[in-house]
Amino acid sequence: MHNEEFSTLAARVREAASRIYPEVATLRRHLHQHPELSFEEFQTTAFIREYLAGLGIEAEPPLMETGVIALLRGEGEASGQRRTVALRADIDAxxxxxxxxxxxCSTVERCMHACGHDMHTAMLLGAANVLNGMKDALKGDVLLIFQPAEEKAPGGARPLIEAGLLKKYNPSAIFAQHCFPSVKSGSIAMCKGSFMAAADELYITIHGQGGHASAPHKTRDxxxxxxxxxTALQHLVSRVSPPHEPAVLSIASINGGHATNVIPGKxxxxxTMRTMNEELRALLHEKFDRTVKQVAAAFDCEAEVEIRSGYPVLFNDPDMTDIAWEAAKEFLGDEKVHQSEKLMTAEDFAYYLRECPGSFWQLGTGLDGSxxxxxxxxxxxxxxxxxLETGMGMLSYLALRYLAG
Known part of the structure; x- marks a missing residue:
């Protein structure tokens, strides 16, 4: 396709996204009022299936108890081999x-869409609506992934992949986005290569010998x-991690004792540990275990250490990020596409990117004076x-642009 044709395509997407924005906002508000926790998204799943069915898009056979997979088949003629592009949204609260x-506001006690997954889901539903009305220009197929349980390890991405999602539908690229209030609404921010950190959970138990606080010499405190x-763990970042490698180690909880005059026995x-490099991640795991146990031993105590490996480093394929970057500039304008810094947050979209080239970006949701x-x-x-309008439009145009390439 020529630039003029892409310009026409972008205009069609903008018009469609603007037209259905009120409907998508209503979808988002319904989802926000009825949040469900990870692996419990049964009503959300039914709601997604019903909306897609109303568009004439039937859900594929489920691979997990919750979540929806659907395939939107384009009617445009591909110039080469027909391809599939995957778009993903997470659905849990x-x-x-x-x-x-x-x-x-949420009608569910102690449950809220506080990470924007209601927005993500509504935008992918909106993109399905936009693309469904532009099948004539869709020169391939779009795999719609409404994934459960991003917020709770082991997450929903890995089980879907292990159940054969990517092998069955064989997408040649996968894309997703995440709401970020630090980025101005109407804009997006992208980053090539390592973008989000691997996140590991750290658990330590120190066993000593309790006793009266007035006689600490008779205890193992x-x-x-x-x-x-x-204190010793802080050297792992400053003296083990190279200065050019981002890493974070934070002890966020400490519990022991229940009285002013009793030294506890435990x-x-x-x-949490966050790293952007798998080799450094493995090294810090080893050093963490050794440091905890050796320092505990120096105080005549014993230590139990558990490191629960979380999501891996999220690596944006450079070529796919270039494609998304160019599509974003065409659709949004140069001034609304920004370079993102690396983030120490984690995302299970990283699992998809280990198996399929793609890219994940920040969608601006912030306003001046927020x-x-x-x-x-x-x-x-x-x-x-x-x-919502920006996000569903971006997903739609990128899918059309990628399949036409």
Missing amino acids: LPLQEENRHDF PILASAHII VTMMG APGNLLHSPTFDPDEHA
Whole structure:
């Protein structure tokens, strides 16, 4: 296709996205009012299936108890081998009590879409609607993945892949986006290569010998040992991780003792490790285990260490990111496409990118003057709904543009 044809295609998508925006906003508000936690998204699944069926798009046989897979077949003529592009949205919510004051706040106690998955789902439904009305220009097929359980390890991506999702439908590329209030609404931000961190959960138990706090010399104090362990662990980033390699190690919880005059016999700690490099990740795992145990031993205590490996590094394929970047500039304009910094958050979309080339970007949902609490995973997260139009349009145009290439 020539540039003029892509320009016409982008205009058609903009018109369609603008026209159905009110409908997609209504979908988003319904999803926001009825959030469901990871692996429990049964009503959400039924809602997605019903909406797609209304478009004449039948869901594929399920690969998990929740979530929806659908295949939208284009009617345009491909110049070469017919291809499939996959678009993914996550559908689960978080265990948070909403504190916003909208008339569409969550109706479920201690459950909220505080990470934008209601937005992601509504945008992919909107993209399905847009593309369904442009089958004549769709020179291939679009695999719609409404994935459960992104928020809770082991996540929904890996089980779907293990169940044969990518082998069955064989997409040649996969794309997704995530709401970010730090990026201005109407814009997107992209990053080539390693974009999001591997995230591992850290669990430590220090066993000592409790006793009266007035006679600490008769105890083996696990609280003192824990304090030194926390301090010692900080050297793993400053002295083990190379200065040019991003890494984070945070002990976020410490529990032990229940009285002012009793030294406890046990202390537990929890934390997180974030890395952007798999070799460094493995090295830090080894050093973490050794540091904890050796420092505990120096205080005559014993340590149990558990490292639960979470999602891997999210690596955006450079070529696919270039394709998405160019499509975004054509659709949104140069001034609304930005270079993103690397992020230490984690995403199970990383599993798809290990098996299929693709890219994952930040979708701006922030406004000038947004409240300080408008943050991801916050009970007052409040994305600008007009980002729905940007997001569904971007997904739609990218799919059309990629399949026409």
